[in-house]
Every structure is written in structure tokens, then in C-alpha cells.
Amino acid sequence: MTNAAHPLVARARRLADELLAPAAERVDQEEVPAAHIAAIKASGLLGVSAPVAYGGAAAPAAVARRTAEILAGACCSTWFVQTQHHTPVLTLANSELPVRERLLGPLARGELLSGVAYAHLRSHPRTPVRVTREGGGWRFAGTVPWYTGWGLNDVMLLAGVTDADEALFAFTEAREQPGLRASAPLRLAALTASRTVSLELTGLRLPDEAVALRLPYPDWAATDRPKTLNTSPAVFGVAEAALALLDEDTAAPLRARLSEVRGRAYALADLPAPQQRAGERPTARPEERLTVRAEAYEVLRAATTAAVAAGGGRALSLSSPAQRLAREALFLLVQGQTAESRRAHLHALASGPH
Template sequence: MTSTCHPLVARAHRLADDLLAPDAERVDQEGVPVGHIDAVKRSGLLAVSAPEEYGGVPAAVARETAEILAGACCSTWFVQTQHHTPVAMLAKSDTPVRERLLGPLTRGELLSGVAYAHLRAHPRIPVRAVRTRDGWRFEGTVPWFTGWGLNDVMLLAGVTESDEALFAFTEAREQPALRASPPMRLAALTASRTVSLDLDGLWLPEEAVVLRLSYEEWAAADRLKTVNASPAVFGIAEAALALLDDATAGPFRARLTAVRDQAYALADHYAPHERLEDRLALRTQSYAVLQAATTAAVVAGGGRAMSLTGKPQRLAREALFLMVQGQTKESRGAHLRALGGGLAQLGHSRGA
């Protein structure tokens, strides 16, 4: 069965066409509603990164559903995409929390958020995990948590005194030692209900822990996840190209298809640690295609594109967001070098 024929792809299309896309401009201004998340929960799409016996699907299917959701409503996609890392981590675990949460998370009974991006700030440690007699106490500030008020649980990470990365689950709600800021006002995806979290001795039992390993080991694996092009980038680019006439969109779409095919071929046919430079190069090329496509949609839309209810400028803002989402030192450096190289090439051509 090809990914296009998979039942979950058909469900993603129905969800996008019937609910997400028609409401996207309103959601962008008002916030992702609970009804959108309930629809995602019912769709079966929260299981795409799970083992097959829990409803998991091939990578090609997961990528296609991500493209569809992101292209329809990037804010809703961004809230639900947080869920897939906790599911994948639980799937590889043999801890008690796996038995408690993996089933409900993959069946759509619960939605999980993530609070671990701050680990990438190491050696600075925004959140410290301190050992207690029968569990762990978390101290510090989580700078970013997406989906507050929509998520049921969260995967929280901290760094231990032994410089280990420790991940544990807790409820995604106000608690005596966990306080959320007001929702952040962002240039894009304010609708995703992103907050910061203050942790003042939040205690979690040992059985809430899903993973504990050296920071260096975690960071090495994390870097491999951030070198590939994101399916959401292609989804937003396709949505922007759909606003152009066929003749105008043709060259953009040809370039998009070429970059996407190469990026997905690397993801499917090589080990995650192989051809890292090629992966990063394609990631930056995908951003170039995204920026060109969304800019073209704004240009074609003219003055109307500047309205906050206009689709072209929403897509352009979402494109800017995706350029920093999941960013690491390596991916940022590769992107900046590519941008600098493009400017140098432009200057050379002008001089000629």
C-alpha cells in the first residue's frame, strides 16, 4: 500500500478539508480550540509514531499526514506534533510508565506535550533534576511549553547532578510547584498556546521516569533528529503554491518536489548518522523553497495579503516560525552559511 492510499492519509485529508483549513485564519487569531484537538484524538493520527501493534505506520505515511495537517492549520499541527516524541520514547522503554501511558496516548485518550527543548541550552541548565529518597525534584524554568490547556500530560526533562538527561511524565496542569505564564504573544503560532513553566521543587516519583542517560549520549541522538527536512515545511510550501496559478507555481513546485524526494530518500535509505552534511544541505534548501513559495503567495495576493485574515501572510509567518522550530547549533549554522552563500552569489552575479 502506498502512503497516499493509506487510511490514515485519507483521514488526515478529511480532517484538513472539513475542519482545519476552513478555520485556519480564525484559529490563527483566536487560538487552537479544544474541538480541533478532540478531532485529532479521534482520527487515529496520534499513533503514527507508535509500534505497529499500537497503530504505528511507516515513516512515509507519518510524513504525508504531517504535511497535510501543517498545510491546513500549522497551529493545530504544531500542538499535536509535540505528542509524537513522548510516544516514540515510551515505545523504546521498558519502564512502568510505558505500561501506564503508551496505550492511552496512542488511542487518543490523552495528548502529551513536551518540555525538553531547554536541554539544548547545555552547558547552561534551565531545569535541574535533583534526586530525592523516592523520586526526583525539578527546579528551574521551562522557557517553552506548547499546548497549555490542551495537553493532558507532559514529558518533562531536567539535568541531574551527574550531568544526565532525565525525562519523566507529569500532568499538564497547574500544581503547587508548577506554574504557567500567560500565553506568549508570538509573531506566528500564538494560537498554539505556548507558555513558560516555573518549577519550584516539583516532585515526581521514580515510576514517572521514562529515560535517564548521560547528557552527551542524549545530545548525540538529538542532533540526528534535527538534520532532516521537516514535512511541515513541505506542507506549508504546498499550501502557498496552491494560491498561485499553475504557470506561476510550476517552477516552485518542481524545485519543491526535487528537494522533498531527495530529503525523504536520505531518511528512508540511509542510517540516521550517515550523510549528515547532505541532510543539512537539503534541510536548508527546503527552507529556501518555503521562503520563495510563501513570498510568492504574498506578492500574488497584493495588498489583501497584508490583512491579518489573509492566508498568504499567515503562511509567510508560519514559514518564519518553521525556520527556527527544532533548531540546534548545527542546523542554525548550516542555514546561516547557506544564506550567506546565497548573498555572495547574488553579489557576484550583479558584479558580472
């Protein structure tokens, strides 16, 4: 079976064409509706990478990337809410702790939607969320600057740093509770609809059985690094949607550039991590990944700018998909950004085309 013929790709396309894209401008100005999430849950897409034994599809990485492209191109806000779910699924799939048996099945089958609250770990050695041992569990204190899907997620995977400099991840219900309070939804230039808030943790207590992962921070950072070097499939999905607004003569050269960069980005993403020697970070060809990532953003910028230019004054209307896609492109520039990826991107912009 080719990736294009995979049933989850067909389901993603049907959701995009029949539900997400027709409502995208309205959703952009309001919020991701619960009906969108219910449709995603029912589609099987939340289990695209989950083990078959737990109700998932265990689909190839290429299928997961293509479904992400389709969803992001149709409604980036909806894509952004549901994409948080896949990290908790993979975390549980690789865990040997008791929480795996409690949650992996419901998450893989789409019975529950999970959010994530861990990007702040990338600011280390700063520790916005501290975790301390308390009784038979753990106490979380600090601030999670960004949490997406508030009011839509059923559970969240929350992370912090322990006194022993460990990264500790644990599940809790995605609701206000003693020790956990959410801000009002953040007003953003793009993806305000994603129901993103900040979380104040004032002594949230979680039991040992809620823990999904606990390991030295450097070990976690080494596994996290490739995620921040590779290009998000959403970049290609939004660029594709922008090119669809252009006439073929204008779109063709940009589409060729997009296809070429996508091919290189995914080839790099599929490379196995090299054998790690002591003190090394196990990422194959990191500089090349960052270079390709910057090139992908440049094609995205060109595609969305072309869509606005082609639409003229009408493209500035909030009812126009061109302006929405251009703002979503700005969001994707900084989504998942680290100091390392920021430096590489700024260097590419300063250097200009070669």
C-alpha cells in the first residue's frame, strides 16, 4: 500500500475537505470547536503512530507526516490542538511504567485527547517548573508559559525538572484543580483559536502512578533535540494550501521548490540516529537539518506572500484564506523554536540567497 492510499490519509483528506477547510476562516476568528475534535477522535488519526495492540494504526512515519500536512493545510488551529496528542502517545508506547496500561489504549483509540506541557524544559538551565518529592508522589510548582487545547483536552502530559536534574513527565486531568490554574486564553496574531493558555502550578500533587517518564535531563534533551531540528510537516501543508490559491503559472516553480525541500527534509527525518559516544548528542547531520528547515520556511514565506499578493486588497479581509495562511506561516516560524534553531534561521536570513 502506498502512503497516499493509506486509509488514514483518505480520512484526513475527507475531514479536511468536508469539515475543516470550509470552516477555517470562521474558526480562526473564534475557537476550535468541540465538534472538530470529536471528528478527529472518531477518525482514528489520533492513533496514527500508536501500537496496534492498543488500538492504534502503527502507520509509517510518511503516513503520519502526510496526515499532518493535510490537517494543517485545511485548518492549522485544529491541527495544532491535535498534534499535541502524539507526544503523549509515543511517550507511553516507550514507557514501562503502570500509567501505560491505564492510558495508552484510550489515547490510541481516540477516546481521550491529550495535551502537552513540556516545551519549557527546552529553556534549561532555567527551570520554569520544579518537581519535588513529596510523600508518595510529586509536587509541581512554577509556570507553564504555553498550553494548547485548554477546554478541549481530556488529559495533559506535564513535565518539570527535579532537584536531581531529572526530567519528569506525569499525566493529570486537563482541568483546574488544587494547585493548577489556567489563565484566560492568550490573544495571538495567529492560532488564537487553538485555546492556548498559561498554567500556574502552585503545588500540584501527582502520585507515582501518574509518572510516564523520569530520566536525567541530558538524556531527555538528547532525544528531544532532533524534534527541534527537523521541519514540521505543517510547514509543507500550509505552503500547499497557499499555492492552491495561485494560478498554475505562478504556482508551478514554487511547487517544484516545495517538493524538492520536502524530499530532503523527510529523508533527513528518516535517518537513524548514529551510535552515540560519551558526551555526544545522537543526531545525524544536525547542521544540514537546520539548513533545510530554514529553506522550508523560505518556501513557505514565498508561497503565502504570493497568495496575499495575488489576492490584492481582498486578501487583507479576514474572510480571505490568504491572510490566514500568511499569519499561520508566521506562527510556524517560531513553533518548536529553540535557541539553536533560532540562530540557524537568523543566519540564513542574514546570509540571503546564494
